[in-house]
Amino acid sequence: MDFRRPLIIPSLLAADFANIEAEVKRAEAAGAEWLHLDVMDGNFVDNISFGPALIAAVRKHTKMFLDVHLMIHRADHYLERFLKAGADNISIHVEADYDTSVDATLKRIKAAGKSAGLVINPATPFEAAKPFLPLIDLFLIMTVVPGFGGQPFMEKETMPKLAEARDWRDAHGLQYHLEVDGGIYTNTAPIARKHGANLFVCGTSSFGPPDMKHSMAELTASVG
Ligand code: DX5
Ligand code: ZN
Numbered sequence: 001m002d003f004r005r006p007l008i009i010p011s012l013l014a015a016d017f018a019n020i021e022a023e024v025k026r027a028e029a030a031g032a033e034w035l036h037l038d039v040m041d042g043n044f045v046d047n048i049s050f051g052p053a054l055i056a057a058v059r060k061h062t063k064m065f066l067d068v069h070l071m072i073h074r075a076d077h078y079l080e081r082f083l084k085a086g087a088d089n090i091s092i093h094v095e096a097d098y099d100t101s102v103d104a105t106l107k108r109i110k111a112a113g114k115s116a117g118l119v120i121n122p123a124t125p126f127e128a129a130k131p132f133l134p135l136i137d138l139f140l141i142m143t144v145v146p147g148f149g150g151q152p153f154m155e156k157e158t159m160p161k162l163a164e165a166r167d168w169r170d171a172h173g174l175q176y177h178l179e180v181d182g183g184i185y186t187n188t189a190p191i192a193r194k195h196g197a198n199l200f201v202c203g204t205s206s207f208g209p210p211d212m213k214h215s216m217a218e219l220t221a222s223v224g
Pocket of ligand 2: 038069181201
């Protein structure tokens with residue numbers, strides 16, 4: 001997919017967990033092409049969400065591109081299970097612990113024929129990601145401290161980094177998507193768009209309203 005094309009990506013974290021199949025269908029019917037799946041281990045972040053079994057269950061019900069965001073330590077140890085579950089993109093955090101390393105893990109994702117993503121938290125400088133940028137398809141700049149939906153967009157801490165990541169990509173002939181995640185609404189998405197984002201993860205703002213088709217259309221129009 002062209003990294004210049006903006007895309008609104010619903011995050012399943014904000015869906016009704018008692019009706020996952022219906023929620024996946026609701027996102028699809030609302031026009032979503034990608035679905036974001038937040039995996040939290042209660043250790044790397046202060047929350048526990050779901051793991052490979054749920055992703056495999058979602059996989060059975062949709063052809064949407066599954067964008068898996070691992071907020072876990074030892075992603076390399078668990079990697080095969082997420083690949084087997086049917087993830088299309090797997091994003092890993094630069095701040096997490098690994099049995100091997102960040103670059104070995106990214107290379108394994110690529111070797112499996114999947115899209116590889118790298119994530120940095122709001123407090124992590126762009127420099128920490130630089131060595132890995134030639135290896136990745138997607139660079140996720142967290143716009144909240146990960147762990148929970150519904151938090152406010154951290155503009156000051158994150159937008160300069162996003163612009164830096166865009167300028168670096170363009171200056172070095174790289175191809176990664178720029179994704180933002182956390183506090184994305186119709187008022188904040190255009191700010192992230194202006195600083196270079198093309199992938200907009202939306203939890204509360206997409207699944208929250210009863211008419212998801214309408215919320216997705218409004219979000220899409222805001223970055224159009
Ligand atoms: C935050 C997660 C996000 C979350 C975003 O830890 O990584 O993907 O679902 O939720 P909102 O859009 O409600 O900020
Ligand atoms: Zn996420």
